[in-house]
Amino acid sequence: MKTWSLLAVAASAGLVASVALAEPRRDAILADLREQAKKEDPRFAGFSAERGATLYRATHQGKDGPISCSTCHGSTPLGNGQTRLGKAIDPMAVSKNPARYTDSANVEKWFKRNCTEVLGRGCTATEKGDFITFMSGQ
Amino acid sequence: MMRAAIAAFLLTTTSLALAGGDELVPPVADPVVKKECGSCHMAFPPQFLPRRSWQKLVDGLASHFGEDASLPEAQRAAVLRYHLEHAADAPGAGRAASKFAASIPAGETPLRITETPRWVREHRKIKPERWKSPEVKSRLNCVACHKDAERGSWDD
Numbered sequence: 255m256k257t258w259s260l261l262a263v264a265a266s267a268g269l270v271a272s273v274a275l276a277e278p279r280r281d282a283i284l285a286d287l288r289e290q291a292k293k294e295d296p297r298f299a300g301f302s303a304e305r306g307a308t309l310y311r312a313t314h315q316g317k318d319g320p321i322s323c324s325t326c327h328g329s330t331p332l333g334n335g336q337t338r339l340g341k342a343i344d345p346m347a348v349s350k351n352p353a354r355y356t357d358s359a360n361v362e363k364w365f366k367r368n369c370t371e372v373l374g375r376g377c378t379a380t381e382k383g384d385f386i387t388f389m390s391g392q
Numbered sequence: 393m394m395r396a397a398i399a400a401f402l403l404t405t406t407s408l409a410l411a412g413g414d415e416l417v418p419p420v421a422d423p424v425v426k427k428e429c430g431s432c433h434m435a436f437p438p439q440f441l442p443r444r445s446w447q448k449l450v451d452g453l454a455s456h457f458g459e460d461a462s463l464p465e466a467q468r469a470a471v472l473r474y475h476l477e478h479a480a481d482a483p484g485a486g487r488a489a490s491k492f493a494a495s496i497p498a499g500e501t502p503l504r505i506t507e508t509p510r511w512v513r514e515h516r517k518i519k520p521e522r523w524k525s526p527e528v529k530s531r532l533n534c535v536a537c538h539k540d541a542e543r544g545s546w547d548d
Contacts, residue, residue: 317458337431337432337433338432338529338530339432339433339529339530339532339533340433340528340529340530340532340533340536341430341431341432341433341434341533359464363464366460367459367460367461370460371459371460
């Protein structure tokens, strides 16, 4: 009992301290992706912001020519993007748009659509986690 | 302050009324439709295509003009319902809607608003280079020219 209450106090103190830095819904999305990544690749050793940055900028051969995430989202994730039909896209960087990567259904919807569009395949859990880790530091 | 607000309101409603019914289309009000249909392009008013067109478009979202725009079942059903209720040929959809509906031959199911005879007629004087200019980019970027479209006025 005593251990439990001590743990609870420690946990809530930790939670309060991390609220300003982290967003629990984003942390939960990353935790899910981490579990999936371990299943997909036993050598998985954590997400990487650098790999996420590379993924963001890498150009692929799309069905209408060369395409990358940055084609629509902008050369820097700190700015607005623009869809091919001219509609503005809010910044991808968490510092500019704190609501990013907090709704798991929305996150999955857009990875599904846009990985297919840009990579011609679905993204792996590692790629998704790398991407969100990169954007969280931007 | 209050008086100015009232005056501005009256001015807006009056000018909207003067614009004529066929230029007025209520903006998309449903939050699901706004979000799901309005991320890549403007959430186009359902009033611009007949019910049979919306049915076919929503059925084909997995390959929406070449892109995967599929939706979870709950959102798909909500989007379809809203479009069927407000389509060009829906009862009570209004004068602008009726004009679109009347322009489309009965045997045709256009999937692009830009292919409806009314759209083509209304835009016949726009020069081809205008569509390609950087601020327009696409025929689907209605608000590039119809600045108040998302507030319901399609006057030009």
